[in-house]
Amino acid sequence: MADPASDLLKDYQAMAQQSWNAWTRYLQQAATANPLGGAAAPGAHPGAGADVLARSMAALKSYGDWLQGAAGSGLGQAPGDWQQSMQQLFASLGGQPFAQAFAGIESDAARGFAQQWQAWWQATQAGSPNLGGIDLEHFAAFGYTRERQLQQQALAAAMREYLDWAGKYQVLIQRANTEGLEKLQARLNEFGDSARQVESLKALYDLWVDGAEDAYAQIALSEEFRHVYGEMVNAQGRVRQLQQQQLDAVCRELGMPTRSEVTAISKRLHELRRELRAGAAGQASDEVTALRAEVAALKRELAGKAGDPPSAATKATAKKPATRSNKRVAEEEEASVRRVKPAAAVAARKSVVRGATRTRK
Amino acid sequence: MFAPFRLDPASLLGEISAFQRKLSAGLSQLAHQPEPEYANTPRELVYREDKLSVWRMKGQGTPSAKTPTLIVYALVNTVWMTDLQADRSLVRNLLEQGEDVYLLDWGYPDGADRWLSLDDYINGYLDRCVDAVRKHAEVGAINLLGICQGGTFSLCYTATHGEKVKNLITMVTPVDFHTPDNMLSSWARDMDVDLFVDTMGNIPAELLNWVYLTLKPVRLNQQKYVGLVDILDNPKELTNFLRMERWIFDSPDQAGEAFREFIKDFYQQNKLIKGDVVIGGKPVDLGMITQPVLNIFAEQDHLVPPDASRVLERHVGTADYTQLAFKGGHIGIYVSGRAQREVPPAIHQWLSTRN
Numbered sequence: 194m195a196d197p198a199s200d201l202l203k204d205y206q207a208m209a210q211q212s213w214n215a216w217t218r219y220l221q222q223a224a225t226a227n228p229l230g231g232a233a234a235p236g237a238h239p240g241a242g243a244d245v246l247a248r249s250m251a252a253l254k255s256y257g258d259w260l261q262g263a264a265g266s267g268l269g270q271a272p273g274d275w276q277q278s279m280q281q282l283f284a285s286l287g288g289q290p291f292a293q294a295f296a297g298i299e300s301d302a303a304r305g306f307a308q309q310w311q312a313w314w315q316a317t318q319a320g321s322p323n324l325g326g327i328d329l330e331h332f333a334a335f336g337y338t339r340e341r342q343l344q345q346q347a348l349a350a351a352m353r354e355y356l357d358w359a360g361k362y363q364v365l366i367q368r369a370n371t372e373g374l375e376k377l378q379a380r381l382n383e384f385g386d387s388a389r390q391v392e393s394l395k396a397l398y399d400l401w402v403d404g405a406e407d408a409y410a411q412i413a414l415s416e417e418f419r420h421v422y423g424e425m426v427n428a429q430g431r432v433r434q435l436q437q438q439q440l441d442a443v444c445r446e447l448g449m450p451t452r453s454e455v456t457a458i459s460k461r462l463h464e465l466r467r468e469l470r471a472g473a474a475g476q477a478s479d480e481v482t483a484l485r486a487e488v489a490a491l492k493r494e495l496a497g498k499a500g501d502p503p504s505a506a507t508k509a510t511a512k513k514p515a516t517r518s519n520k521r522v523a524e525e526e527e528a529s530v531r532r533v534k535p536a537a538a539v540a541a542r543k544s545v546v547r548g549a550t551r552t553r554k
Numbered sequence: 555m556f557a558p559f560r561l562d563p564a565s566l567l568g569e570i571s572a573f574q575r576k577l578s579a580g581l582s583q584l585a586h587q588p589e590p591e592y593a594n595t596p597r598e599l600v601y602r603e604d605k606l607s608v609w610r611m612k613g614q615g616t617p618s619a620k621t622p623t624l625i626v627y628a629l630v631n632t633v634w635m636t637d638l639q640a641d642r643s644l645v646r647n648l649l650e651q652g653e654d655v656y657l658l659d660w661g662y663p664d665g666a667d668r669w670l671s672l673d674d675y676i677n678g679y680l681d682r683c684v685d686a687v688r689k690h691a692e693v694g695a696i697n698l699l700g701i702c703q704g705g706t707f708s709l710c711y712t713a714t715h716g717e718k719v720k721n722l723i724t725m726v727t728p729v730d731f732h733t734p735d736n737m738l739s740s741w742a743r744d745m746d747v748d749l750f751v752d753t754m755g756n757i758p759a760e761l762l763n764w765v766y767l768t769l770k771p772v773r774l775n776q777q778k779y780v781g782l783v784d785i786l787d788n789p790k791e792l793t794n795f796l797r798m799e800r801w802i803f804d805s806p807d808q809a810g811e812a813f814r815e816f817i818k819d820f821y822q823q824n825k826l827i828k829g830d831v832v833i834g835g836k837p838v839d840l841g842m843i844t845q846p847v848l849n850i851f852a853e854q855d856h857l858v859p860p861d862a863s864r865v866l867e868r869h870v871g872t873a874d875y876t877q878l879a880f881k882g883g884h885i886g887i888y889v890s891g892r893a894q895r896e897v898p899p900a901i902h903q904w905l906s907t908r909n
Binding site: 252253255256257260261263264268275381382384385389390391392394395397398399402405406409410413414418419420422424426427430431433434437455456459460463464470 | 569
């Protein structure tokens, strides 16, 4: 005879085991995936040294490839069709010279995050039944795992949204690339007026860099770029948020502390620390107030006795020279008093002097 | 017919083979490079709290300046840019001029610092560091030299704790965060910073470095390394290059809460020049800064555009305002040859008439 309670427990344990296996597979994939190439993603695997080296070497390699391409492009050999030679040179690199430097860094970032997502998705789907090509993302959720299905669907939708914005971002980067080449050609055309000539491939490269950065800066400062950039970052944040919620659920099932718990504890600890410090400062402040009142009372008492002949003790005190610190503090206080001026009065006296250095005083 | 190139097959091949030769020969140099050291000017620990340290920097002789100067660096990157190498050190130059220099090293925040706010940094840490320097130097008020975000912090601090600041120097300091050429600000404007911080916690330095690289992607990701090939056979230049790489990439993570507040109040809402910033219940009114102010900015600064700094003149309350426009960039202002000749002497000269 079936035992419903026992079956439920078994189901629950199986589900927890499946989640754990999914995480294990995910972490294993992440650890072994492309240790050099995929490490440039912010927040993915910030594995410092190898990444920096890989990025630097990739930059040099793409420059070296371009040099080789330039040698075979006929550049400088036929004066009449230099524009065609230029186009051939850059076309041979897919219209994206130095993609590693320009679009590459974001491509790596997007790819890194996408790879992370892909590994996660594959890991979570590994134990799911094969439903013959049904679109699980839009499948009506029901049954015991209904909430989990909804979470997975939300995550998939969030990732799709992120990829959509990342694609729009890439379009803007491509535009910067294209306009950079146009600027290079325009600058080379200007050489005709000045009789200047490019005398090395490095000089041509430097000219291209100037054009590419100018084109990129124009686009990167546009409203369109601001919007796309913001949405891309926000979409990535939503994916991360949903992933963290799922991870929290897995940790709870396994009896492990969750991220949200650790965050809440650290926040409370911080608040407690602030309260303690504020309390201590308040206590010290009370003591200072009491001491000041006492000093004031003593001064009044001394003032009352001003007409009396000074005692031996007060004479000695009066003759004692001020210490270095007392002197300095007194000077500072005096200077501080001299400095204080109402802002409005000061503003009226502001003067403007042209030049690298200017002073109003 | 016009042709913009003066290239021939022989010169092309010569250039390509020279590049490959330099690269293959130079890579062996990279393989044997130790980690480059910073200038490591002698120093004495004056104060330590959590992860921050305040150092008194020591020169050859006794400082002639009566008032000590505390350097307050940004939370991003490290203060060692001001003491990068022996012949490119703002600190050493100031010491040689006779200034009494203290450095605030914020350290490297970790998860325990996730909830540190601007109030903690400015009214807490910075105030206690200023007190420590005042006590150590036995003075009532000190000079502040704030750099970049540290300059913004110093402005906020001086506006609210003016009695402890005698003179204020700001270097490459953003004041107006909405100038049209401010790329970082533009990118931050549409970000949901709450979602960002809630999901990231502390903001990884690696992520911020990536953002900075994308401000000038070709120059910083490729042209710089192509240029490296030309110095691979020059041990001194190569070491200098690698030292700078160390400084650029050896950066602290950002405490999440302070990052959230800074992006929202300064980058997104530009509250500083509106007089709307409130830190720990204290309104920050730049008009309350009545101390002498020296504002130094870099004319080719791609991180803090000159106009973002220049505007300070219109907002501070002091009658004694001086500005210095440096011909260089955000980093060159500390490490270029011109900077060594121009910046520390200008600071010293300005201070010497006000200490």
